[in-house]
Every structure is written in C-alpha cells, then in structure tokens.
Amino acid sequence: MDSPVDNTAVFRMRKDFDAFLSGSGTRLEMPSFRLDLDKKLGPSRKKPATNEDIRAIIEKEKAEKLREAELLAARSQITRLESQLTSTQMSNKRARIEFEKDLGSMKHDRERETEQLSDLRAKLKQSVEGEKLARAELAEGQRDWEAARAAMATKLSKLQGEKMQLEADIQKVKEESWQQMMELKHEAGRSKAELELKVTELEESREQLRLQSHHMEELTEKLNEFEETRNKLRVAEGKIKDLEEQISKQAEDAAVNRSLREDIDKVPGLLKEVNRLRVENEYLQQQQQNAHLLQEQLISAQHKLEAAEKRGEKLAELEVEHEELKRRLQRWEAEDVSGSRRPQSPAVLSQRVQELQTAQLVALEEKGRLQSDLSMMELKLKEARELHQKIQGEFSVQQMQTQQLNELIKRLRRKLLLVTKERESYKRILDGYESEITVPVPASSRIQELEDVVEGYRQQVQELETQLQQTNELHAQTAARCFQLEQQCEGENSTLNRSLRADQDKIHQLQEQVVQMEQELKKAVEEKEILEMRIEQRNLQGDYDPTRTKVLHFSANPASLAQQQREKEVERLQEENARLAARVQLLEQSGGPVEDLTMQVEKQLESVPESKLVEELKAQLSREELRKQRLVEAFKKTSQEFRETCYQLLGYKIDLPCTGQYRLASMYSSSPQDYLLFKQGSSGEIQMLETEFSRQQQDKMELYLQTRDSIPALLSSITLDLFNQQTMSLD
Amino acid sequence: MASTVKQCITLKGSAAIVAEFFNYGINSILYQRGIYPPETFTHQQQYGLTLLVTTNDELLKYLKAVIGQVKDWLNELIVQKLVLVIKRVDTNEVVERWQFDIQCDKTANETTKRDKTEKEVKEEIKSIIRQITATVTFLPLLEAVCSFDILIYTDKDAEVPTNWGESGPHFIANSEEVRLRSFTTTIHKVDAMVAFKKTD
Numbered sequence: 049m050d051s052p053v054d055n056t057a058v059f060r061m062r063k064d065f066d067a068f069l070s071g072s073g074t075r076l077e078m079p080s081f082r083l084d085l086d087k088k089l090g091p092s093r094k095k096p097a098t099n100e101d102i103r104a105i106i107e108k109e110k111a112e113k114l115r116e117a118e119l120l121a122a123r124s125q126i127t128r129l130e131s132q133l134t135s136t137q138m139s140n141k142r143a144r145i146e147f148e149k150d151l152g153s154m155k156h157d158r159e160r161e162t163e164q165l166s167d168l169r170a171k172l173k174q175s176v177e178g179e180k181l182a183r184a185e186l187a188e189g190q191r192d193w194e195a196a197r198a199a200m201a202t203k204l205s206k207l208q209g210e211k212m213q214l215e216a217d218i219q220k221v222k223e224e225s226w227q228q229m230m231e232l233k234h235e236a237g238r239s240k241a242e243l244e245l246k247v248t249e250l251e252e253s254r255e256q257l258r259l260q261s262h263h264m265e266e267l268t269e270k271l272n273e274f275e276e277t278r279n280k281l282r283v284a285e286g287k288i289k290d291l292e293e294q295i296s297k298q299a300e301d302a303a304v305n306r307s308l309r310e311d312i313d314k315v316p317g318l319l320k321e322v323n324r325l326r327v328e329n330e331y332l333q334q335q336q337q338n339a340h341l342l343q344e345q346l347i348s349a350q351h352k353l354e355a356a357e358k359r360g361e362k363l364a365e366l367e368v369e370h371e372e373l374k375r376r377l378q379r380w381e382a383e384d385v386s387g388s389r390r391p392q393s394p395a396v397l398s399q400r401v402q403e404l405q406t407a408q409l410v411a412l413e414e415k416g417r418l419q420s421d422l423s424m425m426e427l428k429l430k431e432a433r434e435l436h437q438k439i440q441g442e443f444s445v446q447q448m449q450t451q452q453l454n455e456l457i458k459r460l461r462r463k464l465l466l467v468t469k470e471r472e473s474y475k476r477i478l479d480g481y482e483s484e485i486t487v488p489v490p491a492s493s494r495i496q497e498l499e500d501v502v503e504g505y506r507q508q509v510q511e512l513e514t515q516l517q518q519t520n521e522l523h524a525q526t527a528a529r530c531f532q533l534e535q536q537c538e539g540e541n542s543t544l545n546r547s548l549r550a551d552q553d554k555i556h557q558l559q560e561q562v563v564q565m566e567q568e569l570k571k572a573v574e575e576k577e578i579l580e581m582r583i584e585q586r587n588l589q590g591d592y593d594p595t596r597t598k599v600l601h602f603s604a605n606p607a608s609l610a611q612q613q614r615e616k617e618v619e620r621l622q623e624e625n626a627r628l629a630a631r632v633q634l635l636e637q638s639g640g641p642v643e644d645l646t647m648q649v650e651k652q653l654e655s656v657p658e659s660k661l662v663e664e665l666k667a668q669l670s671r672e673e674l675r676k677q678r679l680v681e682a683f684k685k686t687s688q689e690f691r692e693t694c695y696q697l698l699g700y701k702i703d704l705p706c707t708g709q710y711r712l713a714s715m716y717s718s719s720p721q722d723y724l725l726f727k728q729g730s731s732g733e734i735q736m737l738e739t740e741f742s743r744q745q746q747d748k749m750e751l752y753l754q755t756r757d758s759i760p761a762l763l764s765s766i767t768l769d770l771f772n773q774q775t776m777s778l779d
Numbered sequence: 780m781a782s783t784v785k786q787c788i789t790l791k792g793s794a795a796i797v798a799e800f801f802n803y804g805i806n807s808i809l810y811q812r813g814i815y816p817p818e819t820f821t822h823q824q825q826y827g828l829t830l831l832v833t834t835n836d837e838l839l840k841y842l843k844a845v846i847g848q849v850k851d852w853l854n855e856l857i858v859q860k861l862v863l864v865i866k867r868v869d870t871n872e873v874v875e876r877w878q879f880d881i882q883c884d885k886t887a888n889e890t891t892k893r894d895k896t897e898k899e900v901k902e903e904i905k906s907i908i909r910q911i912t913a914t915v916t917f918l919p920l921l922e923a924v925c926s927f928d929i930l931i932y933t934d935k936d937a938e939v940p941t942n943w944g945e946s947g948p949h950f951i952a953n954s955e956e957v958r959l960r961s962f963t964t965t966i967h968k969v970d971a972m973v974a975f976k977k978t979d
Contacts, residue, residue: 588956588972589950589951589954589956589974590860590862590876590949590950590974591948592859592932592948596934596935597859597933597934598932598937598945599932599945599948600931600932600939600943600945600946601928601929601944602841602844602848604841604942605841605928606837606838606841607868607928608928610924611868611871611926614868
C-alpha cells in the first residue's frame with residue numbers, strides 16, 4: 049500500500065488538517081480548543097465535512113472560549129491572590145489553601161481533560177489513519193482510473209488518428225470516385241451527345257436509305273423495263289438471224305434444185321444403161337459361180353492327187369519292206385535248213401520262249417532260294433565268326449595257360465634238378481659220413497635228424513610249389529579275366545562308339561531344334577512387339593476393354609450444350625429464313641413495295657406451319673399406331689397366356705364364337721363336338737344354352753343347375769366324370 | 780493440397796494433387812486451344828508458373844462438378860483415364876483428344892504413406908503443363924467453332940452418379956498421337972498424351 053500516490057494523499061490530508069487547525073487556531077487558542085474539542089468532537093468522530101457541522105463546532109468553540117476566558121480570569125485572580133498572599137500571609141495562606149484547593153480540583157479537571165484529550169487524540173489518530181487508508185484507497189483508485197484513463201486516452205488518440213486517416217482515405221477515395229464519377233458523367237454526357245448525334249445521323253441515313261431505296265426501286269423498275277426491251281431486242285435479233293439463215297438456205301436449195309434437175313434429165317439414159325448392166329451382171333455372176341465350182345473341183349482333185357502320190361510313196365516303201373521281210377524269211381528258212389535245232393516256225397519259237405520263261409521263273413525261284421540261303425549262310429558265317437572269335441579268345445586263354453603251365457614245368461624241373469642235386473650232395477655227405485663213421489649211433493641219429501630236416505625242406509618246397517601253382521593259377525585266371533575284360537572293353541567301346549554317334553546325332557538334332565526354336569522365338573517376339581505396338585497405338589487412340597472399363601461423362605457437358613445451342617440457332621435461322629423467303633415471295637409477287645409487308649408475311653407464315661403441323665401430326669399418328677400395335681400384340685400374348693393357364697388349371701378351353709357367348713370345351717372330352725354354350729345376359733347373369741353335349745348331361749344339370757344353381761359345380765362334376773371315363777378307357 | 784504431410788503422400792493427398800493438376804491442365808488446354816475466348820481467363824500463380832484460369836461461371840461450375848467427382852473416384856482408385864475431347868460444334872467431329880492415363884496403385888488405402896515430397900510431384904506437374912503449352916506449336920489450327928467434353932474411363936463396377944451418363948470413346952478417325960510427359964505421386968501415375976486429326 050505504500051506508494052507515491054499514497055504519500056501525496058497523506059501529505060494532502062495533513063495539509064488539509066493543518067489548514068483546518070490553523071483555520072481554527074487563528075480565532076481560538078489551542079488549550080480552549082482542546083478542552084472543548086473532546087466534548088464536541090466526541091460524538092462526531094468523523095471529519096467535519098459539511099459547513100453546518102463546522103458552524104456548530106464554531107459555536108461550541110465560542111462557548112469554550114468563554115469558559116476559557118473565565119479560566120483566564122480565575123488565573124488572573126489567582127495571581128492577584130498570590131500577590132495579596134505575599135503581602136498578607138494570612139490571607140495568603142487562606143488564599144493559598146483555597147487556591148491550592150482550587151488548583152487541586154483544577155488539576156484534577158485538567159488531568160481528566162488531558163486524559164480525554166489523549167483519548168481523543170488516539171481516536172483522532174485512528175480516524176486519521178482510517179482516513180489515510182481511505183485516501184490511499186482513493187488515491188489508488190484514482191491512480192488506476194488515471195492509468196485506465198491514460199490508456200483509454202492513448203487508445204482514443206490512436207483510434208482518432210486512425211479515424212482521421214480513414215476519413216482522409218475516404219475523402220481521398222470519395223474525391224477519386226467523385227472524379228471518376230465526374231469523368232464518367234462527362235463521358236456519359238459525351239457519349240449521350242454522341243449517341244444523339246449518331247441517332248440523328250442514323251435518322252438521316254435512314255432517310256437517305258429510304259430515298260435510296262426509293263431511287264433503287266425506280267431504278268430497278270427502269271432496269272426491268274430496260275431488261276425487257278433488251279430481251280425484246282434479243283428476240284428480234286434472233287428472229288432476224290433465223291430469217292437470214294432461211295434465206296441463205298433457200299438460195300442453197302435453189303442451187304441444189306438446179307443441179308438435181310440436171311441430174312434428173314440424165315436419168316432415162318442411165319436407166320437403160322442400168323438394165324444393160326444388170327443383164328451383164330447376172331451373166332457375170334453366173335460365170336463367177338461356175339468359176340467357183342471349177343475351182344473347188346480343182347482343189348479337190350489336187351487333194352486327191354496328193355493323197356495318191358502319198359499312197360504311191362507308201363507303196364514303194366511297203367514294197368521295199370516286203371522285199372526285206374521276204375529276204376529275212378528266206379534267211380530264216382535257209383538257216384533252218386542249216387541248223388535243225390532252230391525253231392522251224394513261230395509257233396515253235398513261241399513254245400520255246402514259253403519254255404524259256406518258265407525256266408527263267410524256276411531260275412528266279414532258285415535264285416531267291418539261293419539268296420535266302422546265302423543270307424542264312426552269311427548269318428551263320430557271322431555266327432561262326434563270332435564263335436571263332438570266342439574260340440580264339442578261349443584258345444588264347446588256353447595258350448596262356450599252357451604257357452604258364454610250361455613255365456611252371458620248367459621251374460619245377462629246375463627245382464627238381466636243384467633238389468636232386470641237393471639230395472645227391474646230401475647223399476654224398478651221408479656217404480662221407482657213413483664212410484667216416486666212427487660213432488654209428490650218433491651218425492644214424494644225426495642222419496635221422498638230417499633226414500628230418502630234409503623232410504622239412506621237402507615239405508617246405510612242396511608247400512612253396514603249391515603256393516606257386518596257386519599263384520600261377522591265379523595269374524592265369526587274372527590274365528584270362530584281363531583278356532575277357534579287354535574284349536568286354538572292346539565291345540563296350542564299340543557300343544560306346546555307337547551310342548556316342550547316336551548321341552552326337554541327337555545333339556545335332558537338338559541343336560537344329562534349338563536353332564529352329566530360337567528362330568520361332570524371335571518371330572514370336574517380333575510379333576509380340578508388333579502387337580504391343582498396336583495395343584499401344586489403340587490405347588493412344590483411346591481404345592478400351594468394354595468388359596472391364598466404362599466411359600462416363602457429365603451429361604450437361606459443354607459440347608452437348610453447344611450442340612443444343614446450335615440446334616436452337618439453326619431452328620431460329622430456319623424460321624427467319626422462312627420468313628424472309630415469304631417476304632421475298634410477296635415482294636416478287638407484287639413486283640414492288642407492299643403495304644403491311646410484315647403483317648402479310650406473318651399471315652403467310654401462319655398458313656405455312658400447317659404443313660409442318662400436318663407432318664408433326666402424321667409423325668405422332670404413326671407413333672401412336674406403332675404403340676397401339678405393340679399394345680395389341682402384348683394384349684394378344686397375355687390373353688393367350690391367360691387362356692392357356694385357364695385351360696391348364698380349370699380343364700376348359702374358353703372360346704368366344706360371337707359376342708356375349710362363351711363356348712367351353714373340356715380337356716377330357718373325347719370329341720370336339722362336346723362343348724357347352726353359355727350366354728351372358730344384359731345384366732351380367734350367365735345363362736346356359738342347349739347343345740348336343742348338354743343334352744347328354746341332363747341329370748347333372750338338374751342336380752346342380754336347377755336345384756343348386758351353380759355352374760362351377762356342374763362344370764367340375766362334368767370334368768370329373770370325363771376324367772374318370774378317360775382314365776378308365778386308358779386302363 | 781489439402782492434407783499432404785510434409786514428408787509423405789497419403790491417398791487423399793494424392794487424389795487432391797491429381798485433381799488439382801486436372802483443373803489447371805484442363806484450363807490451360809482450353810486457353811491454349813482457344814475453346815473459350817482469351818479475355819475470359821485470368822492469371823494465377825501455380826507450380827511456379829503463371830497459369831490461366833477461366834472466369835466463365837458456367838465453365839467453372841462444370842469443372843468443379845467434374846473434378847470433384849473425379850477426386851472421389853481417385854480416392855476409390857477406380858479411374859483409368861481422363862480424356863478431354865475437342866469436337867467441332869457443327870459436324871460433331873472429334874478433332875483432338877487429350878488423354879491422361881491414370882494408373883492407380885490398387886494396394887493403397889487410407890493408411891498408406893509414401894515417401895515423396897509434394898515439391899517433387901509439383902516439379903513433374905510443372906513440366907507437363909509446360910509441355911501442354913508447347914504443343915500449340917505442332918497441333919493443327921482449330922478453324923471451326925469447337926467445344927469440349929470430358930470423358931472419364933472408370934472400372935466397370937463404378938457407380939454412375941446422377942447427371943452422369945455412359946458415353947462412347949470418341950475416337951478420332953485417322954489420328955496422329957504424341958506422348959507427353961508423366962508424373963506420379965507413387966499412388967497415382969498420370970501419363971499425358973494428345974491425339975489429333977491428321978491433316979492431309
């Protein structure tokens with residue numbers, strides 16, 4: 049709460065207070081004021097705000113001042129009494145006592161007053177503080193208000209500034225617009241003036257136009273006249289030309305006539321000559337015919353001659369041939385004479401030939417047999433060769449075996465030799481031993497031992513031999529195996545070669561195929577590219593697949609709108625054209641200006657659309673007829689369906705032989721003559737008419753119609769009856 | 780560019796980009812080919828280019844309807860082509876065909892996000908629009924009064940909204956085709972091309 053505004057408030061308050069005090073102080077002395085203040089100010093603790101209060105206070109103050117004056121008088125009395133005391137002790141003492149008594153009471157009063165004063169002061173202070181607080185609040189409020197006011201003021205000023213600016217702008221704009229308006233008005237005035245000018249000009253030009261048209265009409269009339277005269281002139285000229293031509297023609301004719309007359313004069317002589325010539329001509333023609341005949345005869349004779357000559361030549365040839373043949377025959381016969389084995393006649397010869405043929409046949413047969421034999425033999429030979437090869441293989445195996453065996457034998461012999469030598473050496477040693485025997489027993493024992501050793505050796509040798517044999521056998525076997533394997537290998541090689549060749553062939557084929565396929569692929573790729581290009585082209589042209597795509601457009605698109613507009617335009621133009629044509633026609637008919645031209649045109653136009661109307665009506669009529677036809681068709685179809693269903697459901701075929709009559713024929717009736725007739729009366733009731741069939745159903749009619757009056761029941765019963773009959777007959 | 784996130788492209792964003800491209804592309808073609816008078820177009824900055832956009836109210840309405848629908852279909856991934864057909868008003872003969880093939884990535888869905896920035900896509904679009912502007916140099920002059928129509932090739936199962944109808948493909952008899960650039964958002968790929976009637 050301590051702010052500068054607050055302090056100023058405090059100052060102001062204090063100043064006010066001081067002013068108040070000094071205001072009161074000018075007239076009154078402090079103590080008396082103080083004395084009376086507590087009484088007067090007590091009830092009204094708040095600050096003296098109004099003048100009335102102040103006045104009351106002043107009055108009270110006056111009373112107080114009176115009292116104070118009394119007090120002052122009492123004091124002066126005291127001082128006088130004190131001076132009297134100094135002069136007179138007794139009186140002084142008495143006076144003093146009185147005085148002291150008075151003083152005490154006075155003091156007491158004073159104390160009380162001071163107390164009241166202090167109390168009042170405290171209260172004053174409190175009130176002052178309250179006031180100060182209120183002032184502070186006020187000041188704060190004022191300050192806030194000031195601030196707000198300041199802010200508002202700035203805002204206001206700003207807004208005013210803006211407003212000013214805007215006003216200025218508006219002013220400017222107004223001015224501009226005014227200027228523009230003025231300009232426009234100016235322009236408008238100008239244009240109006242121009243317009244007026246134009247209008248006047250237009251009127252003038254119209255006048256001129258009218259004048260011109262008048263002139264024009266006159267001129268056209270004149271022109272027409274001129275044309276007519278020109279036409280007449282042309283016609284006349286044409287006539288003149290014709291006449292001239294006729295004249296020249298006549299002159300020519302006269303010349304021709306003259307020449308012809310001359311010719312005619314010559315005619316009788318010529319006729320005579322002609323007759324003569326005719327006779328001559330006939331004669332000559334006859335002569336000519338004769339000549340033709342002779343010529344033909346000559347030609348035929350020549351042909352005959354040629355044929356005869358040819359025949360002669362042929363004859364000569366034939367004679368030569370005959371001679372030759374004769375000669376040959378003679379030779380034949382001559383040879384026959386020389387060699388008796390030769391056939392003497394063609395018959396024999398043919399027999400011989402036959403024989404020879406049979407012999408050849410036999411020989412052929414033989415040859416075939418021999419060939420088959422040969423092939424068989426070849427086969428056999430092949431087999432034999434194979435066998436031979438096999439045998440050779442076996443033979444070589446055997447050879448090898450024998451070789452092995454020979455080697456074995458050799459080795460064995462060598463060994464045997466070795467062994468015999470050893471034995472001999474042993475025997476020699478033994479002999480040596482025997483000869484040198486000194487101690488026979490040990491020697492025999494030793495011999496025994498040695499023999500045992502020898503035996504051991506032998507055994508060992510034998511074992512070795514058997515082992516050797518085994519190994520040899522093994523060797524032979526392996527060799528044979530080897531040979532076999534070689535052979536096999538060879539065979540395999542050959543088969544392998546064959547298969548290799550086959551494989552190569554196959555590879556070759558496959559390569560060819562691959563090449564072919566590649567070519568095809570290339571072709572296919574090219575085709576594919578072409579097709580893709582085509583598809584692309586089609587796509588570019590906007591083609592689409594109607595099974596997957598549809599094309600939509602906004603119905604009210606600009607193109608269709610333009611189209612419609614154009615149609616309207618065309619219609620309008622046609623109408624205008626018709627009108628203008630009518631106008632032209634009218635003008636042409638009248639051959640000059642026409643009064644009420646427009647009116648007449650309108651009249652004519654009104655009459656013209658009649659044909660149009662007729663056409664429209666015709667079109668409508670045809671449309672309606674088509675519709676009617678369709679309706680009739682549809683109706684027929686439905687009625688047919690309806691009847692068919694009725695027949696299926698109810699078992700009766702309903703026909704209308706004539707209006708109002710219904711003929712019902714049952715589905716199960718045996719003859720087409722079995723039918724019932726019903727008639728619809730004017731009021732809608734149904735009556736039954738008599739027929740052949742109904743006469744047969746008298747009992748039912750009685751039962752259902754006369755007693756119960758129900759046609760459906762009758763019909764149903766008849767149906768049932770007929771059905772039963774039918775099924776029975778079927779059974 | 781409604782909902783494209785800075786670093787990736789969603790299905791919705793892709794559809795929006797493509798639809799926006801169509802809007803500017805069609806406007807450019809209509810201006811370049813003179814289907815509507817040049818004074819009915821206004822300048823607009825887009826893709827770093829100054830493009831011309833129509834101010835014709837009816838045309839604006841039409842384009843808004845068509846492109847809005849195309850956007851929906853792009854979201855459903857069922858558009859195959861968008862074709863701008865220019866035909867003569869008097870004979871109804873098709874003279875030019877601006878075809879935009881759209882390849883939709885059918886695997887995309889609402890949650891798909893692709894790593895391609897919008898900036899890259901817009902760069903690609905920019906080059907296409909430049910090409911469209913450049914095609915005027917070789918396309919034959921349209922002498923007769925022409926109008927245009929927009930065809931949308933959709934999948935067979937697409938629902939046909941009201942005001943829409945099925946149409947023919949509007950082929951050009953004896954045409955020449957030129958392929959233009961393409962762009963892709965990785966969800967939609969757009970190939971542009973133009974076919975025009977051969978001049979003898």
